[in-house]
Amino acid sequence: MSPAEPSRNFASDNVEGASPEILAALTRANQGAAASYGADDGTGRVESRLRELFERDDLSVLLVSSGTAANALGLASLTPPWGSVLCHADAHVLNDECGAPEFFGDGLKVMPLGGASSRIDIAALRRAAVRDRGDVHAQQPACVTVTQATEGGTVYSLEALDAIGALCREQGLRLHMDGARFANALASLDCTPARMTWRAGVDVLSFGATKDGALGVEAIVCFDPALTQSLHFRRKRGGHLASKMRFLAAQMEAWLEDDLWLRNARHANAMAARLAKGLAALPGAALVDPVEANLVFVRMPGEVARGLLEQGFRFYPDRRDPRAVRLVTSFRTSPEGVDALVAAAIDLVASRP
């Protein structure tokens, strides 16, 4: 790819690389000796920064290198082996992690629930929360996990999160948030991180930087101090305690600095909105759901989708829905790239017999 040419890759927000600021931070972090396994100053600074950002002095932070690890560790800390994790049927932890929650959770069960637009239906959640409680023959509802932003590119409203959080407290369930696209959701809701998490009842958050410009770092943010110790041991046992932790910390620190994380997310969201607007106007096309983050699911004529792929555009033609294509934007998606795709789609529609 020539540097001048905009990227045609909309397959995922992990196909683009990292923000230059984050790469530069790695080089800075390379100076001198530093204690290993998270005892370095940089890791300490990240924890302080997140305590400030989330307005909680008692939260703990564990950096890991993948979202799957962050989710699986968090869920395992919240759910006994005989418990079940309630999630939406579209959830990444259910469909896309090859059983990592079951592995880290020593055989826990992940139970799908319905709900429009990839958001858990509160009534379905209420039914599942009370089902088989206390019955020794059934795995016990123990934890709810919400993905924010969702796998469908939608975002839970604060009211919806509050309702789920209240139900969890009422029923004695724990609440986990898969925030692989946390920044996109926050940019969309324009609220504080505290408001979207522990104030709504979240116990453990996967705070994902990888999809939003980092090379590979996610923070497990634990709002319940009683869980911290077990998370540390679980992380080590899982092979996720980095020896040269300074390089994870440096990524996270740079990502948070000067709101890079929010700027990246706002850009990605804006690109998705631009894409959605362009494609929704296409004859024969329709958005599956309102676009609230950086994912666009759109139904379009099959030959248009195929034509775009043939022209070198990259996206999943049948992700979650055989009739809809999924397009993902990132911090590096350019307006020119978006416009090129929309223009190509328009041409393809026009050239249909």
Add this chain to the structure above:
Amino acid sequence: MSPAEPSRNFASDNVEGASPEILAALTRANQGAAASYGADDGTGRVESRLRELFERDDLSVLLVSSGTAANALGLASLTPPWGSVLCHADAHVLNDECGAPEFFGDGLKVMPLGGASSRIDIAALRRAAVRDRGDVHAQQPACVTVTQATEGGTVYSLEALDAIGALCREQGLRLHMDGARFANALASLDCTPARMTWRAGVDVLSFGATKDGALGVEAIVCFDPALTQSLHFRRKRGGHLASKMRFLAAQMEAWLEDDLWLRNARHANAMAARLAKGLAALPGAALVDPVEANLVFVRMPGEVARGLLEQGFRFYPDRRDPRAVRLVTSFRTSPEGVDALVAAAIDLVASRP
């Protein structure tokens, strides 16, 4: 620390950062879009390069971000849950991974064996290999793991590896190598990677770059194609399949380029030899074992060790042996740093009452 001042940190080979060549490679790898989860070109090139380096067209390579993950995944692929992994009593997998092998191996057992200089005694191995075979009441000997270079800073000779490999084949055991310091051992033995691994009978190798100049990358090198598929699923379930794999691949590629890995290792070994020579000459001091890689275990008067720590030198005063200090050198250890420590020790000895 002023840049001009040599590092006084001998605590571990993971307290120093990364080779500049590897950091530069990250920036290069950041260009353009790349397929995620290991489908990128860079990951493909790494596999090709390792096939060439290890002289085996059919090996497979799985990159992960930590040595604990590499070891635990490799051992799990070689050992059923009712099996035991035989290792030296000093082994990292036994003492320093918080049960990661047991976790990834679904409850396998790690069984310590004796042996001088951190090397498994072949007679002890032979006894353990046949003990309780076929007895349903006992976990079954299934796998042997050797650390090369060992946790004691020694190296298995090729003859010793051959003998262990032959015993494994004879007894139907699998052979794993923890190569967290593989480069140091190879530099020490001056043989080919093939000779030190599969030609001696190794089935799976943890090929560690992190301690030798990378930010955080290890290759699971699998010499048995029958295990490849299970390793891929295990890696994903373990949360160790990086989405932006290009950044792991770039580290590994740069590390192997122009023999950076061997140059780093030779340097670290040379610094350890220099340190060993200086300290062995100290009145009242004695090396625990011959120094064959980049670790120095030395017995010295307690007040000398304490004095060095007070002067800001960093090392473990009682690692593995309460009477011996452990000093570790790395690709970034300078002769000046080594000499400063030796000189300080000489002064401390001289000033003893």
Add this chain to the structure above:
Amino acid sequence: MSPAEPSRNFASDNVEGASPEILAALTRANQGAAASYGADDGTGRVESRLRELFERDDLSVLLVSSGTAANALGLASLTPPWGSVLCHADAHVLNDECGAPEFFGDGLKVMPLGGASSRIDIAALRRAAVRDRGDVHAQQPACVTVTQATEGGTVYSLEALDAIGALCREQGLRLHMDGARFANALASLDCTPARMTWRAGVDVLSFGATKDGALGVEAIVCFDPALTQSLHFRRKRGGHLASKMRFLAAQMEAWLEDDLWLRNARHANAMAARLAKGLAALPGAALVDPVEANLVFVRMPGEVARGLLEQGFRFYPDRRDPRAVRLVTSFRTSPEGVDALVAAAIDLVASRP
């Protein structure tokens, strides 16, 4: 309960005790010393008997004390931790074993499929069998389990079993049969045990005696010799290798002697048919499914069900279906007991306003 009064308990086939012949066998087995852990003569005789019965010289038999153990051990031997077990949505292994398959299978996934009358729909199975194959992000279809007779009281026809077996072979899946009510199914189909199992492609069978007159014994019947060794180790690790195995063997031997197992099952089936006939004739009542074994699911007016419970009859008023009651018959159910329930139901219907 007076001995003269027929049992009003239709809650399950495990609420009645054991056949007298089996109790007598325990006393006989108590003579003299016997080798422990399955090395006794009785256990040997059981294996021989089952080889004869199933017409396979190379099958292996492992006795355990519960159906949950038999199922979980069998499934674990057939499915890797990253695999999924495909079953009907009504399956006991999915709903009623508190995650035992996940526990014994080190985090495998149990995936429900649809299908009328508690039988897996072959088209749904075909879709699930190929879904996500080879995709490292998804747990892999590895095993199918059928319950024969089903949890709904129906029975797979031989043709249906053949079709599932053929699909398994075609797709590289293993086939497990939960035979907690195997005898009832066999009595219903009136075929040979071989025909209903390995000739149809079954790899491992849970051959249940407990519900059919034993105190507590099930045989894991393994038709694939390659799995035998792992089953033995898994059984021991699971705490299911009985030290005084002679008492499990004696139950199984007596159960098989003189076709006691089939006589018990035929009786239970006949009682279920009698019950079904009586209840189906009730105004406002309807069988949910044809009654092919010893379970009757019947929809009846709520006040009739409540009235029966108030009169001391025992059954689940909302098992699997909130509108249907479940009634189970056993080797000890008497015609008088059945008739008493039917008569009471008729009275209750008649007395409705």
Add this chain to the structure above:
Amino acid sequence: MSPAEPSRNFASDNVEGASPEILAALTRANQGAAASYGADDGTGRVESRLRELFERDDLSVLLVSSGTAANALGLASLTPPWGSVLCHADAHVLNDECGAPEFFGDGLKVMPLGGASSRIDIAALRRAAVRDRGDVHAQQPACVTVTQATEGGTVYSLEALDAIGALCREQGLRLHMDGARFANALASLDCTPARMTWRAGVDVLSFGATKDGALGVEAIVCFDPALTQSLHFRRKRGGHLASKMRFLAAQMEAWLEDDLWLRNARHANAMAARLAKGLAALPGAALVDPVEANLVFVRMPGEVARGLLEQGFRFYPDRRDPRAVRLVTSFRTSPEGVDALVAAAIDLVASRP
């Protein structure tokens, strides 16, 4: 074996069958319908009886069919996956359960300690209890398990148990007791069950009836109400919740009635003492340890041991100690059988060249 001839089998206390009183109880328990899965009256009576016997109104009881299950479930309830269980090097849970504790404990570690006469050395325990505490790289000391009576046929004194219990409380460790031969130990110490368990600090006890006259039943006696719920779920997941629980309860109830359990144990102990006395007097023979329960470990000339085996006596010639034979007595061992073995040994010694 003719009924008139005394048993020559000293291989284990599980080679003899069951007490007639217990078999009779099974027949009595077979009357009428009974709720399944432990909701029957008999199971309730057993719990009440054990609360009375152990003088604790708040203990809970879970019946299972094997000692391995009782131990593994108890240990799993007391130890997190990243914890270690400290035991004597002779412990059954370490050597003879094929990793059941690791399996049920999701990869916990079982750590052997030294100590004379199969009893944990308190100083060794103290060292192990503090080792690596809080170090995330090491599995954490979490639980101590003592076998009472020990695998060596010795018994912990009450003072020794108190000391271990006090150390556990001081160090925040849990205390488990493997009471596979609890009755033998109690008979030996002649104290109350409460004194030998929770008064000394025991949290969970495996209360074994199988070796002392039952067909196969053990009670997990849990003195910490906070653990009860998890034990119930773990038992079900482990396949150890018997459907026809009445038959486990009946065994336990009959075993406890009229002190049958203690009478059986006293008899077995007396037979062991008789055997020990006879063999200790043998020229060239020596007891390994004082005989305090129903196991005798004796060193004797190899040809004498071989001669006894040739004459049809059964025992392990090299159990735990290659130079010592192990002889086990049971509730059914007869004085004539003991005397016959001693006489045969005397003859063999006399006939040595």
